[in-house]
Amino acid sequence: MPAQGGLRFLSSDxxxxxxxxxxxxxxxxxxxxRRHARHRSGEQCDPRQRGREERxxxxxxxxxxxxESEDASLASRVRLTVFVTNMKRLRPLVNKxxxxxxxxGPYPPRTILKVAxxxxxxxxxxxxxxxxxx
Amino acid sequence: MPAQGGLRFLSSDxxxxxxxxxxxxxxxxxxxxRRHARHRSGEQCDPRQRGREERxxxxxxxxxxxxESEDASLASRVRLTVFVTNMKRLRPLVNKxxxxxxxxGPYPPRTILKVAxxxxxxxxxxxxxxxxxx
Amino acid sequence: MPAQGGLRFLSSDxxxxxxxxxxxxxxxxxxxxRRHARHRSGEQCDPRQRGREERxxxxxxxxxxxxESEDASLASRVRLTVFVTNMKRLRPLVNKxxxxxxxxGPYPPRTILKVAxxxxxxxxxxxxxxxxxx
Numbered sequence: 001m002p003a004q005g006g007l008r009f010l011s012s013d014x015x016x017x018x019x020x021x022x023x024x025x026x027x028x029x030x031x032x033x034r035r036h037a038r039h040r041s042g043e044q045c046d047p048r049q050r051g052r053e054e055r056x057x058x059x060x061x062x063x064x065x066x067x068e069s070e071d072a073s074l075a076s077r078v079r080l081t082v083f084v085t086n087m088k089r090l091r092p093l094v095n096k097x098x099x100x101x102x103x104x105g106p107y108p109p110r111t112i113l114k115v116a117x118x119x120x121x122x123x124x125x126x127x128x129x130x131x132x133x134x
Numbered sequence: 135m136p137a138q139g140g141l142r143f144l145s146s147d148x149x150x151x152x153x154x155x156x157x158x159x160x161x162x163x164x165x166x167x168r169r170h171a172r173h174r175s176g177e178q179c180d181p182r183q184r185g186r187e188e189r190x191x192x193x194x195x196x197x198x199x200x201x202e203s204e205d206a207s208l209a210s211r212v213r214l215t216v217f218v219t220n221m222k223r224l225r226p227l228v229n230k231x232x233x234x235x236x237x238x239g240p241y242p243p244r245t246i247l248k249v250a251x252x253x254x255x256x257x258x259x260x261x262x263x264x265x266x267x268x
Numbered sequence: 269m270p271a272q273g274g275l276r277f278l279s280s281d282x283x284x285x286x287x288x289x290x291x292x293x294x295x296x297x298x299x300x301x302r303r304h305a306r307h308r309s310g311e312q313c314d315p316r317q318r319g320r321e322e323r324x325x326x327x328x329x330x331x332x333x334x335x336e337s338e339d340a341s342l343a344s345r346v347r348l349t350v351f352v353t354n355m356k357r358l359r360p361l362v363n364k365x366x367x368x369x370x371x372x373g374p375y376p377p378r379t380i381l382k383v384a385x386x387x388x389x390x391x392x393x394x395x396x397x398x399x400x401x402x
Binding site: 140141143145153154155156157158159161162163164166167168217249250251252253259261263 | 296297298343344345346347348349355359362363366367370373374375376377378379380381382383384397399401
């Protein structure tokens, strides 16, 4: 995506073109991103639980890779808002994955919310802001 | 509204004084705004659908006008969070309006959420951040 | 918490260690914070209502104290998102407390949302951003 006076948008790397949105934007000292995990069945034993954890982990891992490609790191995340469709099942998975990724801390300031519905078939979405001084 | 060391608040231009909130704030390299569309019946045939689309379009259009008056543009929007009370009916309207407004892309990183209830009679609210380097 | 190139995290001052989150982060020209109020019964007459109001006021007051310790003030708040589990009961309390705290205005741009569920037993959470130029 073209830069516009210090502003840069990140387009989707996947085959599916998202509607009305892009993956993120970099502007001034900050980077703004969104990520989701879709609802779909996995193929392992206990497929649903396995599938959920893997898909949420993938969303975090993708974020990590992209963040590092911008010369920043997960440690520079200054805000994380997590939206789930099932607090009881998904919050423990999010906590577990975060403990693995931010082993040395500190954790970002996080809010986790159960909402009535997410876009399409998503079970999990996150919005985050990280600090990447220009 | 008075400026306070590089910080400026935008007050409502309407007759209705919002409670506990203002329309937006400009600070450093960023502008923070909120906008909503109220629930009320329209007066055309298929009044409810027509009314909804018009009111949501109005919210986006107002945002566009205000943004341009600050020497910025919709293209400089770096985060958009949309809250609706009915995902099935309102998401297609939001997508349609966004396609018209951001014809040349890129779209801002957007999250759309169905929540249990919005302030007063609102059917739609949005929070957005745009980049306007000082 | 250690500073990392202009980035600083604020850890919890309480005995309870939050899972997967910290209280806030300071980065560049902005400070990002979160606060919540838990669900629990009070001990006064009409204990539930009294308890709620006090706990929400405490969340705002804690925020005020912390903000002022960073050489900023509530007036420099540029975004406030409030999440509640009961709009009808809690919105009037939030409005009342905000009127007391921001007596001289202007209010920050606020969005208030009823979500399906908050973390643990919380009845109220808020995310806010304030401007504190470096």
